[in-house]
Amino acid sequence: MRGSLQHRQLRANDSGCCGIRTRAGLPGRGPAPAATRSPRAAASCSSQQGQQKQQQQQIHATIPAARMETAGARAGAPRRGAALAAAVAPPAAAAASSSGRVMKTVEVDLGDRSYPIYIGQGLLNQGELLRKHVPGKRVLIVTNETIAPLYLDRTIKALTEGGALQVDSVVLPDGEEHKSMDVLALVWDKALEARLDRGTTFLALGGGVVGDMTGFAAACYQRGVHFVQVPTTVMSQVDSSVGGKTGVNHPLGKNMIGAFYQPRCVLIDTDTLNTLPPRELASGISEIVKYGLIRDAALFDWLEANMPKLLARDPEAVAYAVERSCVNKAEVVAADEREGGVRATLNLGHTFGHAIETGCGYGTLLHGEAVSIGMVMAADMSVRLGWIDRSILDRTRALLLAANLPVTPPATMTADMFKDLMAVDKKVLAGKLRLVLLKGPLGGCVVTGDFDPAKLDETLAEFCAK
């Protein structure tokens, strides 16, 4: 989840219109709603006819590879194909950072809003990496009560070394149930109390909830201040910190209030995963499996062979999985920043999953757990439609189980609840439900409303309490 179990502390004894734009030559930028309330009433869709037409067509998830660079080799033309090559090869040779530890840089290619994703061990100790992406003199670190005791001091030190920056911080309650407008207002309260101006940078230190909320707070504060992501969970490192989706939940629907707002950089210190509880680790792995299913069959194969290593937090396996995920995410975001098309494929399993999160009450299941169940349901429906071979469903279920993830919804979820809650999904267009479904060989998917609704009913009947 983007949420409540994030980083149990150590004292608790435990070990969220397509077409790639390239930049040749540029160096590397509460409670559940009552199921009886009909969310349909809350759903409204308005978009131009042309856009609807485009989106109603099936969107095939095939785009070229984006850029992946190692430290010290970031200038020069994009190397298309490098990313996919890395997916097939074992963990790529990596460059050493100034501290002598492994560091990779993946570029999110968005023209003059491009930004780097730095990936490596111990990066929080390299203050210069962060400081060079802070344009003004003041920083507001937004974190939560679990992460603050673990990493806040180190982050403040990284920023204040050299004496040029003044840092304030605000500590939010931890958990998906706190991803709300009320809690978000605490960030703005702090910013105003501290007299922070438009030159300020908001820095998200934590998992997906912290990242999504900080980004939205930054997008709105004085109509937009700078934003930096320092994700500390698998979920946020492989998915939510990249791509600029920010926002909060509404009692009637997950992530319903928000904005697209890109960070200036994403700094991933994979050492922070050492304090992550096992359940949170598994939750993040769900999104890595997703990349395998929608566009990176080689990654899926790798996960099948390496899941024990990943669960054991083998540093090489973790680095590879995080890097491959960021490359996949960066490619899709670069091709379709605001989800006019192919970006919706990143929502595989999310329509079912968000319904589960909202229906059971935010924070009951972790986000990745709900997505895991949702991906199996989407795969099941794809088999029923005759779009994929049953072996893909079987492999998906087996891989998610191997990651200690759930593959069936809680018994409280009925088919009617699913249908009501899925009707407010953000992919609904003109009242028509669109789903990400698997199609063809492993690694292929479509976003479509053009399916036999009886097959959805069959899937819901299969997975829900009668």
Ligand SMILES: O=C(O)C(=O)C[C@@H](O)[C@H](O)[C@H](O)COP(=O)(O)O
């Ligand atoms: O970045 C995206 O685009 C995604 O859909 C990634 C998802 O894994 C992520 O959970 C995202 O926050 C979901 O966004 P939403 O628009 O479906 O609420």
